[in-house]
Amino acid sequence: MPERKLKVKLLQHTPSPLETIALAARLCYSDSDIDSLYDKSKGSAEDFVKKLMSLGHLSPIEHASYTFGIEGVSRALLAQITRHRIASFSVQSQRYVKQGKGGLNYIIPPKVKELGEEERFIEQMNTLSEWYSEWIDKGLAAEDARFILPNAAETRMILTMNARELLHFFSLRCCNRAQWEIRKLAWAMLALVRQTTPVLFDNAGASCIGSICTEGAMSCKKLREMKELSNRLNEQIKNGMSYEEIMRFVEEV
Numbered sequence: 250m251p252e253r254k255l256k257v258k259l260l261q262h263t264p265s266p267l268e269t270i271a272l273a274a275r276l277c278y279s280d281s282d283i284d285s286l287y288d289k290s291k292g293s294a295e296d297f298v299k300k301l302m303s304l305g306h307l308s309p310i311e312h313a314s315y316t317f318g319i320e321g322v323s324r325a326l327l328a329q330i331t332r333h334r335i336a337s338f339s340v341q342s343q344r345y346v347k348q349g350k351g352g353l354n355y356i357i358p359p360k361v362k363e364l365g366e367e368e369r370f371i372e373q374m375n376t377l378s379e380w381y382s383e384w385i386d387k388g389l390a391a392e393d394a395r396f397i398l399p400n401a402a403e404t405r406m407i408l409t410m411n412a413r414e415l416l417h418f419f420s421l422r423c424c425n426r427a428q429w430e431i432r433k434l435a436w437a438m439l440a441l442v443r444q445t446t447p448v449l450f451d452n453a454g455a456s457c458i459g460s461i462c463t464e465g466a467m468s469c470k471k472l473r474e475m476k477e478l479s480n481r482l483n484e485q486i487k488n489g490m491s492y493e494e495i496m497r498f499v500e501e502v
């Protein structure tokens with residue numbers, strides 16, 4: 250089936266992120282050497298990092314990085330997510346990777362389905378896919394044949410962000426004003442990092458969740474609903490949330 254669905258995995262993160270952050274922050278304020286600070290930070294970092302976050306001293310949290318594997322997203326999403334300059338990306342190449350023999354893989358916006366236009370959408374994808382394959386068979390390089398590929402074409406990427414950039418990313422992309430596909434991805438990423446490091450992320454999300462709405466006249470004015478959604482995610486995580494449950498939650502956002 251060429252229609253693809255969002256799949257996101259937290260592949261890696263800095264081991265003991267809170268201890269690393271606490272070590273970095275303590276270094277700023279102490280005349281002790283790094284070995285003693287390291288011993289002090291082991292096992293006692295949580296409250297210290299909470300305090301740090303409440304003071305807005307955020308540069309030490311840049312020492313914790315998170316790497317995600319992302320599939321089942323469109324090239325339209327790629328154009329948006331790569332605007333986040335402090336992130337690191339490795340993206341499947343349309344120059345070196347030809348579309349699969351099974352045809353073009355693509356994302357269908359839910360609203361296209363609601364409009365009853367799914368069949369026409371798929372027909373169009375099939376036509377583009379056929380042209381692409383014909384041109385490849387005639388010897389056209391993938392780097393040229395790809396010019397026919399749509400924004401809907403699936404892409405895959407490995408993405409790394411540090412915790413500070415993640416907070417910023419969530420503030421923009423978990424917001425109701427963000428486009429639906431990147432918003433769902435952002436909420437899925439938020440759920441995954443909240444599971445691993447709640448101290449850093451349990452209050453993260455759209456700006457209205459942690460502090461105040463920054464959207465001004467464009468505000469969705471759904472502050473209460475957003476806070477409830479965020480609290481519900483925390484509750485579900487506390488009760489043990491499987492990957493399937495995260496993806497079901499993401500369907501709602």
Ligand SMILES: Cc1cc2nc3c(=O)[nH]c(=O)nc-3n(C[C@H](O)[C@H](O)[C@H](O)COP(=O)(O)OP(=O)(O)OC[C@H]3O[C@@H](n4cnc5c(N)ncnc54)[C@H](O)[C@@H]3O)c2cc1C
Nearest residue numbers: 329331332333334335336414417418421422424426427428
């Ligand atoms: C709802 C929404 C609608 C959007 N619509 C459009 C649109 O119509 N057109 C469009 O082009 N883009 C649009 N964008 C993209 C937006 O303008 C940003 O490019 C994107 O959100 C990345 O944000 P950022 O620059 O804050 O993030 P990052 O690149 O992740 O940077 C993080 C922070 O680092 C600092 N920083 C990074 N680089 C610099 C620098 N060179 N100089 C100074 N400070 C820096 C800034 O404080 C920045 O906020 C939209 C984004 C959203 C969320």
